[in-house]
Amino acid sequence: MIEFKDVSKTYPNGVKGLKHINLKIQQGEFVAIIGLSGAGKSTMIRTINRMIDITDGQLVVDDTDVMTLKGKSLRRYRRKIGMIFQSFNLISRSTVINNVLTSNVPDMPWYKVLVGYYSKEQKMKALEALDKVNILDKAYTRCDELSGGQQQRVALARTLNQNPSIILADEPVASLDPIMADIVMSDFARINKDMNISILLNIHHVDLALKYATRVIGIRSGEIVYDGPVKDVTQEVLDQVYNGNEIPVSDKDGKNHGSH
Numbered sequence: 001m002i003e004f005k006d007v008s009k010t011y012p013n014g015v016k017g018l019k020h021i022n023l024k025i026q027q028g029e030f031v032a033i034i035g036l037s038g039a040g041k042s043t044m045i046r047t048i049n050r051m052i053d054i055t056d057g058q059l060v061v062d063d064t065d066v067m068t069l070k071g072k073s074l075r076r077y078r079r080k081i082g083m084i085f086q087s088f089n090l091i092s093r094s095t096v097i098n099n100v101l102t103s104n105v106p107d108m109p110w111y112k113v114l115v116g117y118y119s120k121e122q123k124m125k126a127l128e129a130l131d132k133v134n135i136l137d138k139a140y141t142r143c144d145e146l147s148g149g150q151q152q153r154v155a156l157a158r159t160l161n162q163n164p165s166i167i168l169a170d171e172p173v174a175s176l177d178p179i180m181a182d183i184v185m186s187d188f189a190r191i192n193k194d195m196n197i198s199i200l201l202n203i204h205h206v207d208l209a210l211k212y213a214t215r216v217i218g219i220r221s222g223e224i225v226y227d228g229p230v231k232d233v234t235q236e237v238l239d240q241v242y243n244g245n246e247i248p249v250s251d252k253d254g255k256n257h258g259s260h
Helices: 040-046 071-079 096-107 108-113 119-131 148-161 180-195 205-212 235-241
Strands: 003-011 016-025 030-034 057-063 081-084 164-171 198-202 215-220 223-229
Touching: 003 040, 016 040, 016 223, 030 040, 030 180, 030 205, 040 164, 040 198, 057 164, 071 081, 071 096, 071 148, 081 148, 096 148, 108 180, 119 148, 148 180, 164 180, 180 205, 215 235, 223 235
Parallel strands: 030 198, 030 215, 081 164, 164 198
Antiparallel strands: 003 016, 003 057, 215 223
8 A cells, every 4th residue: 555644845946846745545556647747747656666755744655654765675665666667768689578587687696697597487477477468479579679569568567577566657658659558558457457556657648547547646736636536537627637728638540649
């Protein structure tokens, strides 16, 4: 369980990223966080794995006060949390399976890492992770030969391979075309359901958030203005979250936002 207790974040330049956030997220929820750019969406999910430190309040994950962790305990805590970015952060000249196997590195002795030695068990587990995101047939293909959508699935498989209880995704489909974005979102939904992994996803496209998530959190200027089930998200709610600005959706006519 993830709990924000009156959490605030003030950046060194005085900008308030988060203001008095109170939230409880149960294990196995699929939560989409929506809002304008700069509203605090990224700040919020990055506090959970301590990529960003909070300035006030308390953030508790599975009975652990996250701000008290340091060194080895922080590293161990981070192993339970998968993180997926808009840029896929893959080693492009390496094969798909080798990219997935890199998630084992923090737990391996340095000499095995140096020579790239992975056990048969590790390789089998990596192949299973690829199978879960329907990209097993590309296991021995170089990553730079894949489309953007396929690369994001490799990044997702790499995250699954570390056996996380929580996956944080920061705009994971922002650079994908609408069809691929839809497929990757359905991968997230399936993983959430089949593996009971909590997924917190920061997303620009409201239509995809409403289609796949079960709960929506709307953030405006660092504050939560909506938190509830997808079915209760009305036009009025969206107007409040987006402050009367245009509501971003994925292009239905197939216009390309990024790479195919």
